[in-house]
Amino acid sequence: MPSHADASHAAPPTVRPRADATTAERFARSAAALEPTAPAASGTPDVPAWLGQRRRAHDFRVERIPLADLEGWTFAPTTGNLGHHSGKFFTVEGLDVTAVDDEGHHHWQQPIIRQPEVGILGILVKEFDGVLHFLMQAKMEPGNPNLVQLSPTVQATRSNYTRAHRGAAVKYIEYFTRPGRGRVLADVLQSEHGSWFFRKSNRNMIVEADGDVPLLEDFRWLTLGQIADLLHQDNIVNMDARTVLSCIPLPDAHGRAHLSDTDLLSWFTEERARHTVSATRIPLADVSGWKRGPYVVEHEEGRYFKAVGVSVRAGNREVTGWTQPLFEPVEPGVVAFLTRTFDGVPHVLAHARVEGGFLDAVELGPTVQYTPANYAHLPARRRPPFLQHVLAAPPEAIRYQAVHSEEGGRFLNAESRYLIVEADQSTAPLTPPAGYQWVTPGQLTSLVRHGHYVNVQARTLLACLGAMRPAR
Numbered sequence: 001m002p003s004h005a006d007a008s009h010a011a012p013p014t015v016r017p018r019a020d021a022t023t024a025e026r027f028a029r030s031a032a033a034l035e036p037t038a039p040a041a042s043g044t045p046d047v048p049a050w051l052g053q054r055r056r057a058h059d060f061r062v063e064r065i066p067l068a069d070l071e072g073w074t075f076a077p078t079t080g081n082l083g084h085h086s087g088k089f090f091t092v093e094g095l096d097v098t099a100v101d102d103e104g105h106h107h108w109q110q111p112i113i114r115q116p117e118v119g120i121l122g123i124l125v126k127e128f129d130g131v132l133h134f135l136m137q138a139k140m141e142p143g144n145p146n147l148v149q150l151s152p153t154v155q156a157t158r159s160n161y162t163r164a165h166r167g168a169a170v171k172y173i174e175y176f177t178r179p180g181r182g183r184v185l186a187d188v189l190q191s192e193h194g195s196w197f198f199r200k201s202n203r204n205m206i207v208e209a210d211g212d213v214p215l216l217e218d219f220r221w222l223t224l225g226q227i228a229d230l231l232h233q234d235n236i237v238n239m240d241a242r243t244v245l246s247c248i249p250l251p252d253a254h255g256r257a258h259l260s261d262t263d264l265l266s267w268f269t270e271e272r273a274r275h276t277v278s279a280t281r282i283p284l285a286d287v288s289g290w291k292r293g294p295y296v297v298e299h300e301e302g303r304y305f306k307a308v309g310v311s312v313r314a315g316n317r318e319v320t321g322w323t324q325p326l327f328e329p330v331e332p333g334v335v336a337f338l339t340r341t342f343d344g345v346p347h348v349l350a351h352a353r354v355e356g357g358f359l360d361a362v363e364l365g366p367t368v369q370y371t372p373a374n375y376a377h378l379p380a381r382r383r384p385p386f387l388q389h390v391l392a393a394p395p396e397a398i399r400y401q402a403v404h405s406e407e408g409g410r411f412l413n414a415e416s417r418y419l420i421v422e423a424d425q426s427t428a429p430l431t432p433p434a435g436y437q438w439v440t441p442g443q444l445t446s447l448v449r450h451g452h453y454v455n456v457q458a459r460t461l462l463a464c465l466g467a468m469r470p471a472r
Contacts, residue, residue, distance in 0.1 A: 023185060023249060024249050024250060024251040025251065026127075026132050027132060027224060027248050027249065027250055028250060028251055029130070029131055029132070030131055030132040030133070030134075030223050030224035030225065031223075031224040031225050031228060031250065031466070032225055033131045033223040033224070033225045033226075034223070034225045034226060034229065035223075035226075036128075036133060036221055036222060036223050036226060037128045037129040037131055037133075038126075038128040038133045038221035039128075039215070039221075040215055040220075040221070041133065041220060041221045041222065042220050042222070043226075044222075044226045044229050044230065047150065047220070047222070047226070047230055047236070048230075048233065048236060050138065050220065051138050051146075051148050051149065051150065051236070052148075054138035054148055054218055055138075055140070055146070055147055055148040058140070058314065058315035059313055059314075059315040060140050060147050060148070060313065060314055060315065061311075061312070061313040062142045062147070062310050062311070062312050062313075063310065063311045064295065064308060064309065064310055065309045065310060065311045065323065066294050066295055066309060067082075067292075067294065067295065067296075067297075067307075067308075067309045067325070068294065069309065069311075069323070070082075070309045070323045070324065070325065071322075071323045072084055072085050072086070072323070073085075073309075073323065073324070073325065075284075075292075078283070079093075079283035079284060079285060080094075080283050080284040080285025080286075080292070081093045081094075081283060081284045081285075082284065082297075082307070082325055088159045089115070089157070089159055089324075090113050090114060090115035090410070091113075091114050091115075092111055092112070092113060092114075092284060092297070092307055092325055093111070093112055093114050093198070093281050093282070093283070093284050094109060094110070094111060094112065094281065094282040094283055094284045094285075094286055094287040095109065095110055095111070095112040095198060095279055095280070095281060095282065095287075095356050095357070096109050096279070096280045096281075096282045097109070097110075097277070097278070097279045097280075097356035098277070098278045099275060099276070099277045099278075099354050099356075099361075100275070100276045100277075101274055101275045101276070101354075102274055102434065103434075108356075109282070109286075109287045109288050109289065109290075110287060110290070110304070110356070111284060111287060111290060111297055111307055111327075112196065112197070112198045112281075112356070112357060113196055113197050113198065113200070113327065113410060114197075114198045114281065115157070115197065115198075115200050115410075116199075116200075117157055117158040117159060118158060118189065118201050118202060118203055119155075119156055119157040119158060119160070119202045119203065120154055120155075120156055120158075120173070120176050120177070120202070120203050120205060121152050121154070121155055121202050121203065121204050121205065121240045121241075121243060121244050122152055122153055122154040122155075122172075122175070122176040122203075122204075122205040122206070122207060122244070123135065123136070123152045123153050123205070123206050123207075123241070123244050123245075124153040124154075124172055124175050124182070124207055124208075124209050124213065125185065125206060125207070125208050125209070126208065126209045126213055126221070127208075128221070131223060132208075132223070132224065133221040133222060133223055134153075134221070134222050134223070134224060134227060135153045135172070135213065135215075135219055135220075135221055136150050136151065136152070136153070136219065136220055136221075136222050136227070136241065137150070137151045137152065137153055137155070137171075137218055137219050138150065138151075138218045138219075138220070139151035139155060139218070139238070140314050141238070141407075141408025141409050142310055142312045142314070142324070142326065142408065142409070142412070143326050143328075143405070143407070143408035143409065143410065143411045143412040143413065143414065144235070144238070144405055144408035145235055145405055145413055145415060146235050149235060149236060149237065149238040149241075149405070149408070150227075150230065150236055150237045150238060150241055151238045151240055151241050152240055152241050152244050153171075153172050153175075153219070154170060154171075154172055154173055154175075154176055155238075155240045155409075156170045156173065168319075171216055171219075172216075175207050175209060176205055176207060181207070181209070181210065182207040182208050182209045182210050183207065183208040183210070184205065184206075184207055184208075185206040185207065185208055185249070186204065186205060186206040186244075186247040186248065186249065186449075187203065187204070187205050187206075188203075188204050188247055188448070188449060188450065188451050189201045189202070189203055189204075189451040189452070190202060190204050190243055190247075190448075190451055190452070190454075190456070190459065191358060191359065191363060191451070191452050191455060191456060192357075192407070192456060193355075193357070193406065193407070193411075193456055193457075194353075194355025194356065194357040194358040194363065194455060195355050195356065195357065196305070196327050196357065196410070196411065197357045197410075198279070198281065198356075198357045199357060199358070199359045200357065201359070201451065201452075202240075202243075204243055204244045204247050205244070206244065206247065206248065224245075224248070227241075227245065227467075228466060228467035229467070231402065231463060231464055231467040232400075232402055232467065233402060234402055234403040234404070235403060235404065235405050235415070237404070238405065238407075238408065239404065239405065239406050239407045239408075239456065239460065240407065242404065242459065242460040242463045242464075243456055243459045243460070243463075245463040245466070246445075246448050246454075246459035246460070246462040246463045246466075247448055247449070248445075248466070249445070249449070250445065250466060252440075252441075252442030252445065252446075253442070255442070256343060256345050256440075257345065257347070257439065257440045257442070257443055258342050258345075258347055258430070258438045258439075258440075259437065259438070259439070261443065261446075264437065264439060264443060267437055268352060268362075268364065268437075268453075271352035271362055271435065272352075272360065272361060272362045275352075275354055275361055275362050277354060277356075277358075277361035277362075279356045279357070279361075284297070289301075295308060295309070296308050302330060303330060303373070303374050304329070304330060304371075304374060305327050305328060305329045305330060306327070306328045306330070307325050307326070307327055307328075308325065308326055308327075308328050308412060309323065309324070309325055309326075310323065310324060310325075310326055310412065311323045312324065326410060326411060326412040327410060327411050327412065327414070328411070328412040328413055328414070329371060329411070329413075329414050330371065330373060330374075331371055331372070331373040331374075332371070332403070332415045332416060332417060333369070333370065333371045333414075333415070333416035333417070334368060334369075334370060334371075334372060334387070334390060334391065334416060334417050334419070335366050335368065335369050335416045335417070335418050335419070335457045335460070335461065336366055336367055336368040336369075336386075336390040336418070336419040336420065336421055336461075337349065337350075337366050337367050337419075337420050337421070337458075337461050337465075338367045338368075338386060338389070338390070338421055338422075338423040338427070338428045339399065339420055339421065339422055339423065340422070340423050340424070340428060340430075340438070342430070342438070345440060346440065346441065347438040347439060347440055348367070348420070348438070348439060348440075348441065348444070348461075348465070349367040349386075349423070349428055349432060349436055349437070349438055350364045350365065350366070350367070350436065350437055350438075350439050350444070350458065351364070351365045351366065351367055351368075351369070351435060351436050352364060352365075352435045352436070352437070353365035353369065353455060355455070358452070358455075359452050360452050363452060363453060363454060363455040363458075364439075364444070364447065364453060364454045364455065364458055365454075365455045365457055365458050366457050366458050366461055367386050367390070367428075367436070368384065368386050368387050368390045369455075369457050370384050370387055372387065372391065375387070385433055385436070386427075386428065389421070389423070389427050389428075390419060390421055393419070393421045397421050397422040397423075398419055398420070398421055398422075399420045399421065399422055399468065400418070400419060400420040400464050400465075400467075400468055401417060401418065401419045401420075402417075402418055402464070403415050403416070403417050403418070404416060404418050404460060416457070418460060418461060418464060420461065420464065420465065420468070441462065441465050441466075444458070444462050445462065448462065
């Protein structure tokens with residue numbers, strides 16, 4: 001079985017390449033536009049109601065079922081791995097992780113989703129009356145708490161868009177797979193959740209359409225400003241849309257930073273170098289500390305997450321009914337950036353985070369990215385840094401907060417409270433602990449243009465940073 005090699009030491013890309021000024025300015029104009037001008041577009045207050053209407057318009061049902069009732073899915077008799085009879089889609093396997101750094105030796109085992117194929121997360125954009133609009137979809141995912149959320153134009157695994165399931169064609173996929181259908185404005189491979197996926201990547205794309213684009217049912221044109229406003233509401237904009245939005249080459253309004261780009265890359269390269277991580281796939285049946293029951297695969301102490309089975313009915317999907325396993329966290333998570341302003345320039349505190357499923361062992365994550373219940377049994381000195389400060393933050397220190405769900409195609413009721421919290425020297429010093437560093441949003445945006453530098457939770461917060469507006 002393959003094992004994780006030491007963190008990559010390839011020369012890092014030059015950071016903060018300047019986006020085409022005209023392209024960045026066009027996105028900025030869309031971000032400032034709070035009213036759409038596209039035909040049949042919706043006003044921002046109408047979007048949640050439209051999502052509800054689309055949910056009621058189709059036959060959507062999700063029911064928990066015993067793992068033995070998963071049609072086409074079986075536990076392999078020798079390994080215990082849970083996979084589909086076609087060999088497509090994904091498998092639930094085991095992972096053995098050993099991580100060594102300056103603080104010591106860490107070892108754990110866990111179930112993990114292995115899905116080696118690369119999917120496409122793509123947003124189609126088009127200009128109406130001089131303003132870029134984004135073609136967003138009201139998409140049902142079985143794991144979403146409210147089932148239907150605002151998703152990219154295309155959100156499809158390779159099995160989906162190559163029709164391995166023998167279902168209907170993915171709408172608008174031709175704009176992202178056929179050369180010449182539009183102008184590519186962003187295109188980068190990005191990681192998925194490194195705690196639950198093994199080396200999973202998706203292609204994040206923004207393509208500007210040439211010519212007329214038919215407006216199909218369950219789709220709406222929205223400006224970037226409208227989407228930014230919707231990011232302030234709970235469980236409206238899905239994870240796949242948020243990660244694509246983080247790739248937008250918006251102009252950097254500040255330019256200056258506490259660390260130069262070269263120093264930031266040097267610090268991050270050192271973080272990758274000082275962590276030796278081995279992540280080896282093992283049989284699910286051999287994972288220690290986990291047990292399998294009729295309805296769940298779960299941790300013996302009830303922590304972390306469970307693997308459960310569901311039966312799905314979705315009248316408007318490429319396949320209208322199926323069963324599948326999903327990962328379900330035991331409790332909601334908390335994801336936050338601490339922020340401070342240095343010399344008039346906003347910064348956020350990023351964490352060089354190790355997750356067993358990362359391709360390169362370490363990616364830049366939020367200051368805090370935890371499920372508090374998983375640490376409640378530990379003494380205060382062993383709990384994650386900055387977690388208590390975020391949990392106890394007074395209302396006046398919270399600059400942004402909303403509940404967002406994670407990827408609803410693989411995770412069930414996986415919600416996190418996303419926050420941006422003002423800090424000061426006493427709670428988050430200018431010289432932070434090892435593994436943490438102050439960066440500007442502009443520096444993070446530039447790093448997102450390269451794959452496997454910024455994790456999916458930090459990319460959500462980067463999209464939320466772009467959604468913050470002065471009081472009006």
